[in-house]
Amino acid sequence: MSLRKHIGHLAGLMLLFGYCGADACGQQYRIDSLETVLEGRIHDTLRVNIQSQLCDLTWRSDISQAQRYGEAALSLAERIGFRRGALRAHKDLSWAVLEGGDPSAALDHAQKAMALGEVLNWAVGTAWAHDRAGMAMFRLGLMDSAMQHFNVAEKIARTVGHAPILTNVLINTGNVFQLWRKIDEARTYYLEAIKCARANGLTISEATASNNLGNVEAQQRQYTNALKYYRNAQDLNHSLDSKTGVASCLSGQAGVYLRLGKPDSALHLYEEAYRIGLECNYQPLLVGTLINLGLIRSQFGKLEQALRHFLAASELAEETKNLHALSYCLVSMGTIHFRQERYRSGLPYLRRALRISEKLGDKRSVASTLHDLGLVMHYLGRNDSARSYLRRSIVLHNEISSPRGLVFAHESLGRIAFAEHDLNNAALHYEKAERIARELGENKLLAEALPGLAKVRLLQGNRKHARSLAE
Numbered sequence: 001m002s003l004r005k006h007i008g009h010l011a012g013l014m015l016l017f018g019y020c021g022a023d024a025c026g027q028q029y030r031i032d033s034l035e036t037v038l039e040g041r042i043h044d045t046l047r048v049n050i051q052s053q054l055c056d057l058t059w060r061s062d063i064s065q066a067q068r069y070g071e072a073a074l075s076l077a078e079r080i081g082f083r084r085g086a087l088r089a090h091k092d093l094s095w096a097v098l099e100g101g102d103p104s105a106a107l108d109h110a111q112k113a114m115a116l117g118e119v120l121n122w123a124v125g126t127a128w129a130h131d132r133a134g135m136a137m138f139r140l141g142l143m144d145s146a147m148q149h150f151n152v153a154e155k156i157a158r159t160v161g162h163a164p165i166l167t168n169v170l171i172n173t174g175n176v177f178q179l180w181r182k183i184d185e186a187r188t189y190y191l192e193a194i195k196c197a198r199a200n201g202l203t204i205s206e207a208t209a210s211n212n213l214g215n216v217e218a219q220q221r222q223y224t225n226a227l228k229y230y231r232n233a234q235d236l237n238h239s240l241d242s243k244t245g246v247a248s249c250l251s252g253q254a255g256v257y258l259r260l261g262k263p264d265s266a267l268h269l270y271e272e273a274y275r276i277g278l279e280c281n282y283q284p285l286l287v288g289t290l291i292n293l294g295l296i297r298s299q300f301g302k303l304e305q306a307l308r309h310f311l312a313a314s315e316l317a318e319e320t321k322n323l324h325a326l327s328y329c330l331v332s333m334g335t336i337h338f339r340q341e342r343y344r345s346g347l348p349y350l351r352r353a354l355r356i357s358e359k360l361g362d363k364r365s366v367a368s369t370l371h372d373l374g375l376v377m378h379y380l381g382r383n384d385s386a387r388s389y390l391r392r393s394i395v396l397h398n399e400i401s402s403p404r405g406l407v408f409a410h411e412s413l414g415r416i417a418f419a420e421h422d423l424n425n426a427a428l429h430y431e432k433a434e435r436i437a438r439e440l441g442e443n444k445l446l447a448e449a450l451p452g453l454a455k456v457r458l459l460q461g462n463r464k465h466a467r468s469l470a471e
Contacts (some may be wrong), residue, residue, distance in 0.1 A: 031057050048077045048085035055092040059099050063320055066096040087116040087125045094132040098139060099284070101323030104361050107136035127156035127165045134172060139324070141364030141400050147176050163200035167193045171209050178216055181404075186216050207236035207245055214252050223256050230256070244282045247273040251292055258296060267296060287313050287325045294332060303336050310336070327356040327365055331372065343380050350376065367396035367405055375412055383416050390416075403440055407433045411448045418452060427456045 034050050034057070042050075051073035059066035070093035077085035090113035098106035110133035117126030134149035150173045157166035174189035190213040197206035214229035230252040237245030254269035270292050277285035294309030314329035316322075330353035337346030350373050357365035374389035390409050397405035414429035433449035457465045 044076060044080050045082050045085060048073045048080075048082055048089065051076070052085070052088045052092045055089070055096055059096045063096060063100040063322075067093065067100060070096050083116055083120055084122065084125065087113045087120065087122070087129070090116065091125070091128050091132055094129075094136065098132075098136055100321045101326075101360065103136045103139035107133060107140070110136055123156050123160050124162055124165065127153045127160075127162065127169075130156070131165065131169050131172065134169075138172070138176065140361050141366075143176050143179065144401065147173065150176065163196055164202060164205070167197045167200070167202050167205040167209070170196065171205065171212060174209070174212060174216075178212070178219070183216060183220055187213065190216065203236055203240055204242075204245075207233045207240070207242075207249075210236065211249055211252060214249075218252070218256050218259070221259070223260060226256050227253060243276045243280055244285050247276040247282075247285055247289070250276075251289060254292065254296075258299075263296065263300060267293075270296065283316060283320045284322065284325075287317050287320070287322055290316070291325065291329065291332070294329075298332070298336060298339075303339065307333060307336050323356050323360055324362065324365070327353040327360075327362075327369075330356070331369060334372070334376075338376060338379070341379075343376050347373075347376060363396050363400050364402065367393045367400065367402065370396065371405065371409055371412065374409075378412070378416050378419075383420065386416055387413065403436050404442075404445065407436050407440075407445045407448060410436070411452060414449075414452050414456075418456060423456050423459055427453065427460075430456060 031054060034054055038047065038050055038054075051069045055066045055070035055073060057066075058069060070089055074086060074089035074093060077083070077089055090109040094106045094109035094113065097109065110129050113129035114126060114133060117123075117129050130149045130153035134146045134153065137143070137146035137149060150169050153165060153169045154173065156162075157169060170189045170193035174186045174193065177183075177186035177189060190209045193209035194206055194213070197203070197209060210229045211233040214226045214233065217223070217226035217229060230249045233252075234246055234249035237243075237249060250269045250273045254266040254273070257263075257269065258266035270289055274286065274289040274293065277283075277289055290309050290313035294306045294313065297303070297306035297309060310329045310332045314326055314333070317325040317329060330349040334346035334349030334353070337343070337349070350369060354366065354369045354373065357369055370389045370393035374386045374393060377383070377386035377389060390413050394406060394409045397403075397409060410429040410433040414426045414433065417423075417426035417429060430449050430453035434446065434453060437445035437449055454465075454467075457463075
């Protein structure tokens with residue numbers, strides 16, 4: 001698999017899930033009101049609850065401030081022995097630090113919330129804690145563990161009849177299935193989330209589920225359906241006066257228009273989303289939109305413009321401690337150098353991205369970046385280093401149950417062996433890639449492995465097998 005194709009595949013995963021929800025612009029009045037209450041003389045338990053609310057409200061615009069509110073709530077709750085308040089503070093802090101780029105710390109807060117939920121025998125608090133733990137595991141690339149937590153949260157939410165938790169967990173579970181490419185399951189969960197949200201007046205959740213369902217349909221090239229769900233989510237966000245939610249839907253539609261061969265329409269929508277991000281000073285939206293603009297410029301060969309977009313996104317991501325986005329931008333900037341055969345110039349970007357992903361404990365990103373480094377080393381003629389990176393990638397892809405990653409890694413190892421005229425090892429790796437691709441039933445993956453194997457068989461004198469593979 002070429003590095004360019006590999007990065008394009010990663011882009012699809014990194015930008016898979018748009019955000020729809022309460023608007024950073026519209027939240028400011030609530031934030032100001034709550035901060036005014038805090039300035040007065042109020043009971044400590046109320047102060048804890050308000051600080052937790054502010055943690056939940058401010059993460060969209062100021063991650064550091066959100067964390068300060070959460071930490072203040074937690075400190076006060078622990079000092080006065082307010083355990084429910086401490087659980088809520090841990091729950092809200094878990095999300096704030098997760099958005100700040102530290103899923104390990106997020107998991108720690110979620111686990112402490114889970115422990116408090118068990119002690120208090122508080123089902124709702126326990127369910128929220130499991131949902132947060134699942135999100136942390138998701139960001140760490142540990143999808144099986146994430147699903148276990150989501151399943152527990154779902155079971156509790158159904159038992160106690162808590163619609164907000166249930167819709168949230170249904171959406172998160174759908175996200176895991178979507179990443180696993182279990183499209184029917186993802187669609188089922190998103191549709192149930194929409195139904196549950198609509199029945200309970202949870203417009204934000206309905207908008208989010210509809211937006212994510214649009215992502216599923218776009219992945220399946222069902223573009224008419226994708227646009228229908230994106231526009232439904234857009235209408236819902238309009239009803240909420242959520243400009244940032246609307247912008248997320250515009251980005252989804254832009255992706256569809258790009259795939260339909262309408263780059264001008266796509267570019268217009270991305271630029272409108274960026275304008276909204278500037279207006280609301282909603283930094284996650286700005287980062288995501290700059291990345292999308294970089295991707296579209298890159299796709300059409302405007303590499304210097306793309307590089308400027310990725311650089312701006314990386315600077316904003318670093319400023320806001322959005323380490324996942326920063327890592328992605330670094331990989332993207334490295335890729336632009338590689339496309340221009342400036343391999344040595346691009347290496348520092350990949351190496352820094354690898355360090356960040358390792359720090360985050362994000363095994364999925366680590367595995368992908370190791371694969372990219374392996375390909376670059378091969379292009380530089382350093383095949384021993386290339387093999388080392390690719391073998392490390394295979395270990396991680398096995399750990400996180402990523403068969404697609406295994407296909408790409410074995411194909412790359414096969415290519416290296418073929419370049420060294422080691423036909424036996426080349427055949428071994430190409431055959432492994434072929435077997436996994438056939439098990440997945442994905443023709444596109446088969447197309448990665450079969451051409452190389454056909455070349456090997458041809459050189460081995462097995463023309464009949466080579467011809468059948470080529471066909």
